[in-house]
Amino acid sequence: MSCNQSIDYSLYLVTDRQLLAGKDLAATVEQAILGGATLVQLREKDASTRDFYQQAVLIKQITGKYHVPLIINDRADIALAVDADGLHIGQEDLPLHIARQIVGPEKLIGVSTATLEQALAAEAAGADYLGIGAIFPTGTKSDADSVSLEELRTIKAKVRIPIVAIGGINETNINSVMSVGVDGAAVVSAILSRPDPLRAAAYLRQLIALAY
């Protein structure tokens, strides 16, 4: 993507409707952006296609309003349907070269990787950024592989595209992750499940600024 250099990955929000504790997803995303989330990935693992599409339309209105990039998890069709800024794929999703054919050259494609080998392969195949994890134990992805901070540092040293750490990151440990030199931290429950998502995001942004 031509504007890849200008993307701010630092506080990367990944959604999960199951963690909202009754709050509205769109309102929570808006609060997170107002607090400082720099990018939003819409992740819907159990929704029907119609439901996912409708959520994506709603979230796109918010990310568009604040000029924050919207990334769609897994579903290239949904990314096209709402003209999202990108697609995020894991090892259980479409192969990267097929996803690229579908979404075209302009959209960001991020790839979840858990090893240096996967990271180098995704970079070589044209990924725009990598999501690396899980860095810490997490309740949100049961099948998450684990990546140590030392492995994260090694991967960061060997790939040139932006790297976002993911997995169990919150206000107690985000400093240790950012100190490795990654381009961003992806958070889920550390914003979504908090009673005040704006303050939670603002505090994480402050911690990120201190770590740089």
Add this chain to the structure above:
Amino acid sequence: MSCNQSIDYSLYLVTDRQLLAGKDLAATVEQAILGGATLVQLREKDASTRDFYQQAVLIKQITGKYHVPLIINDRADIALAVDADGLHIGQEDLPLHIARQIVGPEKLIGVSTATLEQALAAEAAGADYLGIGAIFPTGTKSDADSVSLEELRTIKAKVRIPIVAIGGINETNINSVMSVGVDGAAVVSAILSRPDPLRAAAYLRQLIALAY
């Protein structure tokens, strides 16, 4: 789709891996085609995107070999990924006009409908064919609406695009469905769950020929 006139919808196979009773999906689809299935819809409700894609690649090799159209259920991204002949969407999938934007003007789009109102709306919105049902009680779709043979006859009289009846159709009742004048009968377990899918398909084809 420009070649819509030449599509033979008469024996429309819809897949369901849960009904195979241990048989291989690709081998079963090939047997069904050899027995006379005229069109294959790949339906994967619980598969990961990677799994769905890999199944679609395998099934496309078979449908391509026999020049039988391949339709992908629900997922426009998978339809694009394997360059299928079409996409089939239900009321819980993408809206038709969005699906059309994604797959383009050349691919068939079929729409599941259960009322005359839905059928006319889908036709007006550019559907290439309709799947109407459930005509008979079925174990394969728990949320299926029900459509009588009389309603099916009414819909057939009022829409111009091809109509495929679906829902509980097998060798005991396919004659009553075809007698209404529909363009085809969609079957699932009446081929997939049978020990000899080739013979099952051939028998259904024979019954269809007798009904015309």
